[in-house]
Amino acid sequence: xxxxxxGTRLYNGETxxxxxxxWKRWFAISGxxxxxxxxxxxxxxxxxGIDFKGGVSWQAPIGHASVSDVRTAVENAGVVAPTxxxxxxxxxxxxxxxxxxxxxxxxxxxxxxxxxxxxxxxxTEVGPSWGSEISHKAVRAxxxxxxxxxxxxxxxxxxxxxxxxxxxxxxxxxxxxxIYAVFGLPVTPATVIAFLTxxxxxxxxxxxxxxxxDENVKRAGASxxxxxxxxxxxxxxxxxxxxxxxxxxxxxxxxxxxxxxxxVLGATSLEEFGTALFIGLLSGAYSSIFIAxxxxxxxxxxxxxxxxxxxxxxxxGLASQTRLTPTTMAAEAGxxxxxxxxxxxxxxxxxxxxxxxxxxx
Amino acid sequence: xxxxxxxxxxxITLLAFGALVGTLVVGNTPQLGLDLQGxxxxxxxxxxxxxxxxxxxxxxIIRNRVxxxxxxxxxxxxxxxxxxxxxxxVKNQQKAIDLIGTTAELRFRPVLGQIAPEGASxxxxxxxxTTSTTAAPxxxxxxxxxxxTTSTTELKTTTRANNKADAQVILPxxxxxxxxxxxxxxxxxxxxxxxRATVQTTGQWVVDLTMTSKGIDNFNKLAAxxxxxxxxxxxxxxxxxxxxxxxxxxxxxxxxxxxTSSFKRDxxxxxxxxxxxxxxxxxxxxxxxxxxxQLKKQTVETVSATLGKDSLHAGLVAGLIxxxxxxLYMILYYRILGLVVIAGMTIWSALNWSxxxxxxxxxxLALSLSGVTGLVVSVGVTVDSYVVYFERLKDELxxxxxxxxxxxxxxxxxxxTVVIADTSAFMxxxxxxxxxxGPVRGFxxxxxxxxxxxxxxxxxxxxxLVVLLGRWGLLQKSRFVGMHTTVVPETIRPGLRGTTP
Numbered sequence: 001x002x003x004x005x006x007g008t009r010l011y012n013g014e015t016x017x018x019x020x021x022x023w024k025r026w027f028a029i030s031g032x033x034x035x036x037x038x039x040x041x042x043x044x045x046x047x048x049g050i051d052f053k054g055g056v057s058w059q060a061p062i063g064h065a066s067v068s069d070v071r072t073a074v075e076n077a078g079v080v081a082p083t084x085x086x087x088x089x090x091x092x093x094x095x096x097x098x099x100x101x102x103x104x105x106x107x108x109x110x111x112x113x114x115x116x117x118x119x120x121x122x123x124t125e126v127g128p129s130w131g132s133e134i135s136h137k138a139v140r141a142x143x144x145x146x147x148x149x150x151x152x153x154x155x156x157x158x159x160x161x162x163x164x165x166x167x168x169x170x171x172x173x174x175x176x177x178x179i180y181a182v183f184g185l186p187v188t189p190a191t192v193i194a195f196l197t198x199x200x201x202x203x204x205x206x207x208x209x210x211x212x213x214d215e216n217v218k219r220a221g222a223s224x225x226x227x228x229x230x231x232x233x234x235x236x237x238x239x240x241x242x243x244x245x246x247x248x249x250x251x252x253x254x255x256x257x258x259x260x261x262x263x264v265l266g267a268t269s270l271e272e273f274g275t276a277l278f279i280g281l282l283s284g285a286y287s288s289i290f291i292a293x294x295x296x297x298x299x300x301x302x303x304x305x306x307x308x309x310x311x312x313x314x315x316x317g318l319a320s321q322t323r324l325t326p327t328t329m330a331a332e333a334g335x336x337x338x339x340x341x342x343x344x345x346x347x348x349x350x351x352x353x354x355x356x357x358x359x360x361x
Numbered sequence: 362x363x364x365x366x367x368x369x370x371x372x373i374t375l376l377a378f379g380a381l382v383g384t385l386v387v388g389n390t391p392q393l394g395l396d397l398q399g400x401x402x403x404x405x406x407x408x409x410x411x412x413x414x415x416x417x418x419x420x421x422i423i424r425n426r427v428x429x430x431x432x433x434x435x436x437x438x439x440x441x442x443x444x445x446x447x448x449x450x451v452k453n454q455q456k457a458i459d460l461i462g463t464t465a466e467l468r469f470r471p472v473l474g475q476i477a478p479e480g481a482s483x484x485x486x487x488x489x490x491t492t493s494t495t496a497a498p499x500x501x502x503x504x505x506x507x508x509x510t511t512s513t514t515e516l517k518t519t520t521r522a523n524n525k526a527d528a529q530v531i532l533p534x535x536x537x538x539x540x541x542x543x544x545x546x547x548x549x550x551x552x553x554x555x556x557r558a559t560v561q562t563t564g565q566w567v568v569d570l571t572m573t574s575k576g577i578d579n580f581n582k583l584a585a586x587x588x589x590x591x592x593x594x595x596x597x598x599x600x601x602x603x604x605x606x607x608x609x610x611x612x613x614x615x616x617x618x619x620x621t622s623s624f625k626r627d628x629x630x631x632x633x634x635x636x637x638x639x640x641x642x643x644x645x646x647x648x649x650x651x652x653x654x655q656l657k658k659q660t661v662e663t664v665s666a667t668l669g670k671d672s673l674h675a676g677l678v679a680g681l682i683x684x685x686x687x688x689l690y691m692i693l694y695y696r697i698l699g700l701v702v703i704a705g706m707t708i709w710s711a712l713n714w715s716x717x718x719x720x721x722x723x724x725x726l727a728l729s730l731s732g733v734t735g736l737v738v739s740v741g742v743t744v745d746s747y748v749v750y751f752e753r754l755k756d757e758l759x760x761x762x763x764x765x766x767x768x769x770x771x772x773x774x775x776x777x778t779v780v781i782a783d784t785s786a787f788m789x790x791x792x793x794x795x796x797x798x799g800p801v802r803g804f805x806x807x808x809x810x811x812x813x814x815x816x817x818x819x820x821x822x823x824x825x826l827v828v829l830l831g832r833w834g835l836l837q838k839s840r841f842v843g844m845h846t847t848v849v850p851e852t853i854r855p856g857l858r859g860t861t862p
Contacts, residue, residue: 051660059668060665061667094668105455106455109455120399120665120666120667120668121663121665122662122663122664122665122668123454123661123662123663124660124661124662124663125658125660125661125662126659126660126661127657127658127659127660129659130404130406130659130660133406133659134797137441137796137797138797140796141792141793141796141797144792144796145788145789145792145793148788148792149785149788149789152784152785152788153785156781190731193731193793193797193804193805194734194804196789196793197735197738197789197790197793197804197805197808198738199789200785200786200787200788200789200790203782203785203786203789204742204745204782204785204786207778207781207782207785208749208778208782211777211778211781215774238756239752241752242748242749242752242753245694245748245752246745246748246749248690249687249690249691249741249744249745249748250738250741250742250744250745251741252683252686252687252690252741253679253680253683253684253686253687253737253738253740253741254683254737254738254741255683256679256680256682256683256686256737257676257679257680257683257734257737259679260675260678260679260682260683261675261676261678261679262675269396269672269730269731270672270675270676270679270730270734273731273734274734277734277738
């Protein structure tokens with residue numbers, strides 16, 4: 001299939017990608033990434049910022065001084081084993097000094113001002129117990145959030161959809177934590193909060209799909225003419241463009257924060273926010289398609305009703321067997337209306353776009 | 362139905378622009394957070410199990426100290442058990458940090474004289490005392506008038522640094538109407554066991570004070586001196602007795618006249634023309650003094666004004682570019698419907714700006730960098746609800762519906778999806794807001810606010826606008842909505858729309 005044709009199909013919601021049938025592949029990919037991440041977590045641990053461990057940090061424009069100048073200056077001012085690094089590539093380059101404790105803050109600030117020629121120094125000091133306090137609060141917020149969202153989806157749709165969403169969220173958490181551990185990215189409160197918030201947002205995609213599945217099940221599923229996997233697959237393809245577009249529109253502002261805010265203009269806190277949002281969003285977009293939906297199909301296919309449907313359709317050779325043999329993208333030559341001429345009878349009968357008035361809710 | 366939609370469109374547009382114009386006319390602008398304008402932020406935490414009243418007193422003390430610093434718009438708030446002090450634009454940052462962290466002490470000092478407040482035109486004054494300390498219960502508590510005269514040279518109020526327990530000091534009264542010249546403290550807060558406000562049978566409010574068994578000796582020594590009315594605690598009225606000032610953190614809370622030379626430790630009563638509130642406040646001050654709360658500094662953050670400005674600049678530029686990119690994408694993809702997104706986002710922004718400015722001015726809501734980030738992220742979330750609607754609309758059109766019925770049906774279904782999705786996003790924001798501390802709440806707050814506005818704009822603006830566009834025939838040509846397939850013309854078989862094509 002040519003690229004253009006793929007684009008057109010995508011544009012018109014006529015793709016036939018088999019999301020469900022290849023669930024083993026998606027799960028395996030995620031499994032490997034998570035495994036590497038967990039390995040990184042145990043070997044390297046997380047690069048926790050001073051907000052979690054406690055400590056002191058100073059920041060100022062570096063001026064004409066070098067990193068080693070600054071290091072010597074603060075060491076002379078009584079700072080033990082400081083970490084000195086520069087931040088931001090564009091705009092004004094900042095220098096950041098971090099240490100475990102400080103005796104005389106005023107003296108250190110004076111030393112930094114003198115060596116960099118800057119008139120102002122920003123300074124952060126965090127007590128050791130504070131970090132564990134906010135970590136606990138974040139974890140508590142996360143758990144409360146997961147419970148609430150699960151309950152909400154269970155009530156609004158059904159508990160199996162809640163379970164699938166939960167699986168996707170846990171997947172996102174594991175992936176993100178893993179990436180932060182492997183790449184040694186700094187974890188700050190901004191990171192944690194940005195990530196937690198993006199979780200709420202990444203459910204968005206999942207809900208769009210589930211909502212359509214729910215609709216299609218009510219319409220076509222009741223007649224027993226399609227397996228649950230087929231319905232989910234069909235729904236996924238129908239809303240694929242929507243999923244892509246929502247992901248793109250969410251990604252653009254975040255990319256802008258990351259690239260323009262932090263790289264070009266050198267705002268480090270924007271970098272922390274942007275990185276967490278970016279990773280969270282990518283993982284969320286992936287999991288809503290490749291984890292949440294297959295999980296749902298796997299759960300539902302075990303229900304007696306759907307087992308019966310599958311058995312009957314398989315007996316007639318009509319089930320698309322997406323669960324067992326992955327079908328490739330159906331590329332029927334000169335196929336203008338892919339759905340109606342698709343080889344699978346099951347697909348042809350779902351036809352969510354050809355709606356009958358009486359069945360609309 | 363048609364009219365109602367037009368009305369809703371007009372109303373929300375008027376509302377949004379009315380609010381925006383109002384905001385601009387009044388001159389409300391969002392209050393910038395400390396990380397955007399520079400300043401000091403300190404998070405303090407009391408030990409576990411500290412009573413709420415004690416923390417409130419501690420916050421009151423911090424507020425007094427901060428006011429004395431002359432910070433323009435200090436923010437002192439409780440978040441969970443923590444006390445967050447934010448001082449934007451404060452000049453001497455180190456001094457401010459030291460000031461906030463020190464623990465206040467309660468002192469009983471003999472009153473040597475009463476003078477006019479600092480900077481008053483006259484330095485000689487006559488003032489009236491309205492409180493007295495009596496041996497309770499049963500002892501008659503008389504309200505006495507006291508007159509004191511001071512020298513004509515302006516005396517300076519004692520600075521915080523010089524306000525030592527064993528020094529002679531000049532401190533302002535709580536209502537700032539006068540100042541007291543006070544001798545060295547004879548008794549301090551840890552001598553106090555407890556205090557509570559009670560109402561007498563006469564309806565008069567009094568404060569019952571109980572000292573510790575050790576502390577009563579100190580207190581009685583002071584009481585004896587003041588009762589005698591000697592030079593170290595001169596008599597101030599017709600009764601011939603001196604007064605004892607109750608000082609907390611450099612402020613004289615009350616200065617009752619001593620009516621007995623010796624008190625039993627649990628039979629001390631402070632009476633006067635108290636209102637219930639005043640009596641309770643005084644009792645709280647005494648209780649606080651008995652066990653001053655040790656607020657531990659958990660975080661100290663100073664942001665230089667230049668760093669704040671740079672962050673704000675970066676956040677705004679990044680946000681604008683991000684928004685423009687999203688809107689461009691929408692126009693390229695959805696054509697005329699893309700303009701609906703722009704119109705809707707304009708309404709959304711006008712409402713958002715007005716609300717944030719209003720809350721900034723009236724409720725002290727500060728727009729921090731995390732808030733700016735939250736807003737930028739919410740642009741994406743908001744545009745998503747348009748995407749969901751438009752994709753659904755295209756679905757319906759492709760299935761052979763006419764534009765008119767497709768618009769209604771698509772809205773019905775996509776709105777359901779948007780509400781569910783926004784609800785979960787809002788839940789995330791609410792949980793974060795309620796369960797976390799510090800500037801991170803800003804992020805959650807602005808995201809939550811934007812989510813609500815999204816639903817409002819979707820229902821009251823997006824829906825009627827698309828309906829109207831459909832009516833006006835602007836959406837008839839498929840390429841105007843970004844579709845390749847042909848839209849069924851409105852005129853063909855209108856009676857059968859909705860049936861299987």
